[in-house]
Amino acid sequence: MSARERIRVIGFNGLMVLAAALAAAPLLWMVSASFMAPGEANTSPPPLLPRDPTLEHYRTLFTSYNLGRYFLNSLGVALGGTILAVLITGMAGYAFAKLRFRGRDPLFRALLAGMVIPGQVAMLPMFILLREMGLINTLLGAMVPVLAPIYGIFLVRQYALSIPDDLLDAARLDGASEFRIFRSVVLPALRPVLATLGVFTFLSAWNDFMWPLIVLSDDSKYTLPVALANLAGEHVQDVELMMGGALVTVLPVFLAFLFLQRYYIQGIMAGSVKG
Amino acid sequence: MTRREGGAEARAGWGFITPAMLLIGVFFAIPVVSAFVLSFTDFDIYSIGDVGSTRFVGLKNYADLFQMPLFWKALRNTLYFVVLGGPLSAAASLAAALLVHSKLTRFKPFFRSAFFAPWVTTLVAVALVWRYIYHPQYGLLNAGLGLVGIGPIDWLGDPRWAMPSIILLSVWKNFGYNMLVFLAGLSSIPEELYEAAALDGAGAWHRFRHITLPMLGPTFVFVGVVTMIASFQIFSEPYVMTQGGPLKSTTTLVLLMYEQGFRWWRLGLSAAIAVVLFLLTLGGTLLQLRLQRSTTR
Numbered sequence: 001m002s003a004r005e006r007i008r009v010i011g012f013n014g015l016m017v018l019a020a021a022l023a024a025a026p027l028l029w030m031v032s033a034s035f036m037a038p039g040e041a042n043t044s045p046p047p048l049l050p051r052d053p054t055l056e057h058y059r060t061l062f063t064s065y066n067l068g069r070y071f072l073n074s075l076g077v078a079l080g081g082t083i084l085a086v087l088i089t090g091m092a093g094y095a096f097a098k099l100r101f102r103g104r105d106p107l108f109r110a111l112l113a114g115m116v117i118p119g120q121v122a123m124l125p126m127f128i129l130l131r132e133m134g135l136i137n138t139l140l141g142a143m144v145p146v147l148a149p150i151y152g153i154f155l156v157r158q159y160a161l162s163i164p165d166d167l168l169d170a171a172r173l174d175g176a177s178e179f180r181i182f183r184s185v186v187l188p189a190l191r192p193v194l195a196t197l198g199v200f201t202f203l204s205a206w207n208d209f210m211w212p213l214i215v216l217s218d219d220s221k222y223t224l225p226v227a228l229a230n231l232a233g234e235h236v237q238d239v240e241l242m243m244g245g246a247l248v249t250v251l252p253v254f255l256a257f258l259f260l261q262r263y264y265i266q267g268i269m270a271g272s273v274k275g
Numbered sequence: 276m277t278r279r280e281g282g283a284e285a286r287a288g289w290g291f292i293t294p295a296m297l298l299i300g301v302f303f304a305i306p307v308v309s310a311f312v313l314s315f316t317d318f319d320i321y322s323i324g325d326v327g328s329t330r331f332v333g334l335k336n337y338a339d340l341f342q343m344p345l346f347w348k349a350l351r352n353t354l355y356f357v358v359l360g361g362p363l364s365a366a367a368s369l370a371a372a373l374l375v376h377s378k379l380t381r382f383k384p385f386f387r388s389a390f391f392a393p394w395v396t397t398l399v400a401v402a403l404v405w406r407y408i409y410h411p412q413y414g415l416l417n418a419g420l421g422l423v424g425i426g427p428i429d430w431l432g433d434p435r436w437a438m439p440s441i442i443l444l445s446v447w448k449n450f451g452y453n454m455l456v457f458l459a460g461l462s463s464i465p466e467e468l469y470e471a472a473a474l475d476g477a478g479a480w481h482r483f484r485h486i487t488l489p490m491l492g493p494t495f496v497f498v499g500v501v502t503m504i505a506s507f508q509i510f511s512e513p514y515v516m517t518q519g520g521p522l523k524s525t526t527t528l529v530l531l532m533y534e535q536g537f538r539w540w541r542l543g544l545s546a547a548i549a550v551v552l553f554l555l556t557l558g559g560t561l562l563q564l565r566l567q568r569s570t571t572r
Contacts, residue, residue, distance in 0.1 A: 012379040019374070020389040023447070027396070029415060030404045042413045092295035099288035107292075111299070116500075116560050117307055118508050120529050121549045124542050125309035126302060131323075148298035178287030207397045209511045210529075214537055225399035229515055232403055239407050246400035257395040261388055264395070268452060269459035 027250070034058070034243040041239040057244035067248055069220065070227040075252075076139050077212070077223055078205040081146040085201045086194050088148050093156025093193075094186050098163060099178070108157070115150050120210065127214055137221055142212045146205045152197045155267070159193035160186070196267035199260050206253050224249040310553075313546035320540040336547040346548070348523050349531040352438060356527065357506040357559075360442040365498050367446050368453030369491075375454070376461045387458070391451035398448065402515040405444045406431065409516075431517050434524035441512045441525055449505075453498045460494035461487070496567040503559050507552060528552050 001009075033041045035053040061067040095101075096108050126144070127136070135141035163186065171181045187194075209225045216222055222230065228245050235241055257264060314336055316322075322329040340346050371390045375383055393401065408415045409430035417427040430440040464487065472482050510529040513519050519526035519534075528548055536545030 009379050009381070012377070013381050016374060016380060016386055019371075020386055023390055023393060025415075026401060026404050026408060026447070027392070029408070030401075033407070041407070044413055044418075046413050046415055046418050088294045088298065091291040095288045095291035099284050099291065101285035101288035104288065107296075114299075114303065114307075116504060116556060117303075118504065118552055118556050119303075120508055120510070120532065121310050121553045122303050122306035124532075124536050124546050124549060125306035125313055127537075128309075128313075128318075128326075128542070129301075129306065144298075144302050147302075148295040150299065153295060178283060178290075182287075182291070203395060207399075209399050209514075210533070214533075225397055228403065229399050232406075232515065239413075242403055243407070246397075246403050249400040250396045253395050253397060254392070257392065265387070265391070265455060268455040 030243045030246050030250075033240055034247050036240045038238065038240055041243075042237075057241045058248075060241060061244050061248065065231060065245075066220075067224075067227070067245065070222050070224045071248065073139060073221060074206055074223040074225075074249075077142050078202050080139070081143040081205040082198050082202045084143075084147050085149060085152060086198050089152035089156055089197060090187070090190060090194050091182065092148070093153045094160045094182065094190065096153065097157040097160035098165070098168060098186075111150050111153060115154075119145060123211065123214060130215065135215075137216055137218050139221065141215045142208075142221075142223060143205065145208070145211050146201055149197075149201065149204075152201065155197055155270075156190065156193055158270070160190060163189050192263075192266075195260075196263045196270075199256065199263045200267060202256065203253055307553075310546045310549045313543060314550050316543045316546075318542040318546070322542070323540060332543070336544045339544060340547050340551070345523060345526065345531065349526045349528050350551075352524065352526055353507060353509065353528045353555075355438055356442060356445075356509050357503060359439075360445055361499070361502045361506050363442065364446045364449055364502055365453060365495075367450040368498065369457050371450060371454040372457035372461055373487075376458060387455070390454055393448050394451040396448070398511045399515055401448060402444060402512055405440075405447075406516050409440055432521055434522045437517055437521060437525045441509075441516060444516070445509070445512055449502075453502065456498055457491065457494060460491045464490045492567075496563065499563050500560055503563065504556055507556050507559070528555075 029048070032049055034057060035055070036047070036050040037052060037054055038056070040047060040050065096104060130136050130141050130144070135144070167185060167189075168181060171185050176184075207225065208223075209229070212223045212226050213229070216226055219227075219230075228242075228249055231245060232242055315331055315333060316329050317332045317335070318329050374380065375386050375390065380386060407413075411417060411427050411429040411432060414430070416430065420426040420428070428436055430436050468486050468490070469482055472486060477485070508529055509527050510533065513525040513527055513530050514533075517525045519530050529552065532545050532548040532552070535541045535548065
């Protein structure tokens with residue numbers, strides 16, 4: 001590499017680091033401000049780092065504001081929704097890809113067309129329906145929209161198309177039932193795509209706001225985003241406290257992303273190339 | 276024998292899709308159709324107590340809606356967000372993808388993850404963070420701009436700046452997703468095309484304009500449609516940051532739908548807004564697909 005070229009690489013990557021720092025700045029500031037003393041963030045010029053880091057706000061959030069409860073509610077909705085969604089969409093995606101039955105292709109095309117309908121269009125009747133079913137103000141009710149994501153069926157189907165038919169036919173010749181084939185041949189083959197689907201479902205269930213806001217009316221049932229928005233209404237001035245709450249809300253999905261990055265990245269790239 | 280097995284396979288097929296189809300039918304398809312029906316009724320707080328008291332009122336909800344100045348304002352605000360925010364977001368995604376894809380970039384996976392990270396965060400939480408960043412007096416943004424002699428601007432308190440501020444947050448939050456989509460598109464362009472063009476003496480801009488952009492055509496359609504559908508649904512950002520204000524300058528269609536439906540319990544009127552949202556999304560999607568067809572053929 002020539003000297004000139006080296007300078008170009010260094011300069012370019014310097015700019016990249018700057019851009020990445022800019023993208024990360026709001027999140028870094030959130031972390032920093034959550035450790036500041038009360039009122040410290042509201043000084044001019046705004047401090048970047050806490051003068052005397054304190055865990056005070058986290059203590060307050062978990063002891064006086066019940067954050068642990070909301071955390072468990074969120075975890076319940078996200079984990080429960082994810083497990084059910086992976087099973088339900090896994091089965092459906094496989095069937096649409098590999099099992100021949102009448103009406104399969106028209107049904108699948110109808111599903112794809114349904115993907116352009118905004119979810120909110122369904123929310124008002126869904127609220128009335130869930131009210132009649134007694135699911136209002138329950139975590140199960142909050143879970144409902146993530147249980148059978150159409151994009152998930154699409155994602156699994158695309159992946160399942162690559163399972164060789166010979167493999168399935170061989171198992172059928174051995175006398176295995178269709179359910180047995182699904183469990184011992186198909187599920188293992190689908191593992192990567194189900195993992196991708198799982199991380200996306202967890203993320204969307206954890207981050208969802210509008211539907212839980214509508215469905216959960218009782219304070220003790222709130223998920224973290226609903227509780228946080230509610231808390232922000234009363235504590236606008238308590239910047240440091242709110243940043244602690246924001247950090248607790250973001251941390252689980254952020255950690256999940258750090259450890260499971262490849263599933264997110266592969267999932268988006270695979271889903272889009274064909275789309 | 277094959278016939279019998281075909282029967283088992285078909286039965287299994289229906290069995291495997293039944294849970295998903297039931298859920299989608301009960302919690303999506305039927306509610307979507309019901310939203311249309313609901314929009315022709317006077318479903319309100321009294322109907323919540325007694326569903327039987329609901330009556331069909333024809334197009335009354337639509338007539339009421341179209342005479343409501345706030346509806347037109349919300350429609351304008353939503354279109355503002357879609358028309359300005361969508362292309363800005365796509366441009367930021369493409370720029371980030373080109374940077375990460377560049378041959379000069381070292382540690383590509385690191386930068387890819389760093390730019391993608393905001394997308395995984397919880398919107399309500401980061402909207403709160405940005406609310407403080409936008410603070411006119413103590414916010415980081417004005418502090419930074421102050422260093423170069425700009426400001427101070429009352430980002431969320433000034434009706435002219437509130438929607439642009441929400442757009443900026445939304446671009447920051449979302450550009451990472453489409454960056455990955457563009458990266459997938461970029462990596463599927465054969466390297467030989469660039470080599471051949473370089474041999475012909477084509478410069479960097481020329482190669483971008485005549486190879487990269489046309490080869491990314493299908494990616495643009497995907498990004499355009501997905502981003503637009505998502506943009507029409509904007510709700511949480513104004514709910515958390517501005518509650519639709521100041522002077523209703525950030526009240527969007529879905530926020531209006533939420534307020535009419537779940538704060539004032541005018542579910543009939545609210546359903547009419549949902550139908551408008553549906554028609555807008557459908558129209559926008561068809562328009563984009565038509566544009567795509569006319570440019571490729």
